[in-house]
Structure formats: structure tokens, C-alpha cells
Amino acid sequence: MSGRAREGPWTALHRKYPRTVAVLATLIALLVVGDALLVARYVRYTREAARLREEMTDAERQRTDMLAASDQNRLGIMLELLRRQAAGDRELHLSVSVDSALMRLERDGALLREMHVRLGGERTVGTPPDTVRVVTPRGARSVERVLGPRDGWEVPTWIFHDRSLPVPHERSIAGALGAGALVLSGGTVIYAPPDSGVLADSAYVIPGAVRVSRSDLRAIAPNITPGITVYFYE
Incomplete structure (x- = not known):
């Protein structure tokens, strides 16, 4: 009996289609690694809880x-744990209480400043078929950019539509978010009402965003740097 006759099905497949087998092996390895990462995250979450x-x-x-008695309230449990995590965070951070519309600058359980804010409502924006559902943030985000009055921010097209204004050719506008703003992971913004531009309307708040007074934002801005955590909870 020849050596080839004793080949197993996988050996024969690899000999005939080496590239295909290599791709399949890589995909299987990636799936295994992905499952391991999910398990590790679940273990960390369970321990933290x-x-x-x-x-x-x-x-x-x-x-x-x-809250745990109902599956529908799992989000409530996570937000409650998040509130507890924010209260015990030893690093400088911001906490936004969505239901009371309050934002707090805190460190290691100490309240450094409390600010009243306005939260943009949740709604579907854009023009069909290019629509998107904008919701009030929940969970933990991080500050990605701290903007000054000369920094540009690319105003989403749907904001111009929402304001019944023509969309300009250049949407990256310096000072669009006012004299200062915080851009968070996921695109959420914390800003103060600007004096001019598409957002210069005291009655309008960007859906899914947080608007704070100019004096409050000016007071906390020197302490905020990229990487600082922002907690959103009810």
C-alpha cells in the first residue's frame, strides 16, 4: 500500500488545497482567540460585580x-454598578446623571464641582434612507479630544438638516462647538452654547449630546485631558 493511500482526509485536503487549508486554520485560530477574550472579559465583569x-x-x-428579578432590568443593574464604580474612582473623572441632568467633576469620592446640564433628546435624525437613531449615552466613555475656540469640529450633515440649514461644502468648522468642548469616544460631545454658527440657539441641544454652561465648562476645562473617564448613569 502506498504512502498516499494511507493519507487522512485532512492531509489529502492540505496537499491538494494548501492555501485554502491555511486560511481555514487561521480563521479557526482567530475564532478561538476571540472566544477566549470574551470569556476573559466576562470573568473580569463578574469579579468586578x-x-x-x-x-x-x-x-x-x-x-x-x-432589579435582578426581571431580565428587563439588566441594564438598570449595570448602570447601578457603574454609578458605584464612578463613586469609588480614585482618578479625576466626570459623572453625568442622566435622570437628574447633573454633571459632576469628582476624584476619589470627593465632589469638586456640580453642574446643571441639558441633554439632547433621543430621536431618529437624517433623511431617509440615510437615518440614524441617536440616543442618550449610557455607560463609560473617555475623553478623546479637548477643543478650544480655534479647533475644528466636523458638524454632521444631519445637524444642518435638523436645523433646516444648507449643508456647506466644508463641514469642519473652527469653533462650531463654541469656545470649548469635549469630544468623547463614540462621538458624544459635551459643549457650551456658542455665540455664532449652526448651534447658536439657546433652545437647541444636539441630540445625544450634553450641553453645559460656558462658565462651568470654562472652570473645568483646565483639568480635563484626553483619557479621562466620563460615566453616564441614571
């Missing part, structure tokens, strides 16, 4: 258990 639960008072545990 257990740690935060141990730090809760009996009343807070009872509240969390009541």
Missing part, C-alpha cells in the same frame, strides 16, 4: 436584587 456587591449596604443589595 462581586467586588462592588460586597461594598454595598444591605439596602443597596436589596435594591440590586429587586
Whole structure:
């Protein structure tokens, strides 16, 4: 019997289609690595949830258990844990309470400044078929850019449509978000009302964004750098 006759199906396949087998092996390896990363993240989340639960008072545990009674309230549990995480964060951070429309600058449990904010409503924006659902942020974001009055911000096309204004050829506009603004991961912005431009309207807040007073933003801006965490919870 020849050596080739003793070949297994995979050996024969590899000999006949070496590139295809190599691609399949790579895909399988990537899937295995992806599953391992998901498991690792789940383990970290479970440990963090257990740690935060141990730090809760009996009343807070009872509240969390009541939320856990319904699958529909899983998001509520995550936001409650996030609120606890924000309260215990030793690094400088911002916390935005969505239901009370308050933003706080905090560090290691100390409240450094509390600010009233306006939150842009949740709605579908754009013109069909190019529409997108803009929602109020939830969870943890990070500051990616700190803008000054001369920094450009590319105004989304749908904002011009939302404001019933013509879309300019150049949408990257210096000072579009006013004298200062924070651009977060995911595209969320924290800004103050500008004096001029497409957003110079005291009654208008960008959907899904956070608008704060000029004085508050001016006061905290020197302390904010890229990488700072911003927590959104109810």
C-alpha cells in the first residue's frame, strides 16, 4: 500500500488545497482567540460585580436584587454598578446623571464641582434612507479630544438638516462647538452654547449630546485631558 493511500482526509485536503487549508486554520485560530477574550472579559465583569456587591449596604443589595428579578432590568443593574464604580474612582473623572441632568467633576469620592446640564433628546435624525437613531449615552466613555475656540469640529450633515440649514461644502468648522468642548469616544460631545454658527440657539441641544454652561465648562476645562473617564448613569 502506498504512502498516499494511507493519507487522512485532512492531509489529502492540505496537499491538494494548501492555501485554502491555511486560511481555514487561521480563521479557526482567530475564532478561538476571540472566544477566549470574551470569556476573559466576562470573568473580569463578574469579579468586578462581586467586588462592588460586597461594598454595598444591605439596602443597596436589596435594591440590586429587586432589579435582578426581571431580565428587563439588566441594564438598570449595570448602570447601578457603574454609578458605584464612578463613586469609588480614585482618578479625576466626570459623572453625568442622566435622570437628574447633573454633571459632576469628582476624584476619589470627593465632589469638586456640580453642574446643571441639558441633554439632547433621543430621536431618529437624517433623511431617509440615510437615518440614524441617536440616543442618550449610557455607560463609560473617555475623553478623546479637548477643543478650544480655534479647533475644528466636523458638524454632521444631519445637524444642518435638523436645523433646516444648507449643508456647506466644508463641514469642519473652527469653533462650531463654541469656545470649548469635549469630544468623547463614540462621538458624544459635551459643549457650551456658542455665540455664532449652526448651534447658536439657546433652545437647541444636539441630540445625544450634553450641553453645559460656558462658565462651568470654562472652570473645568483646565483639568480635563484626553483619557479621562466620563460615566453616564441614571
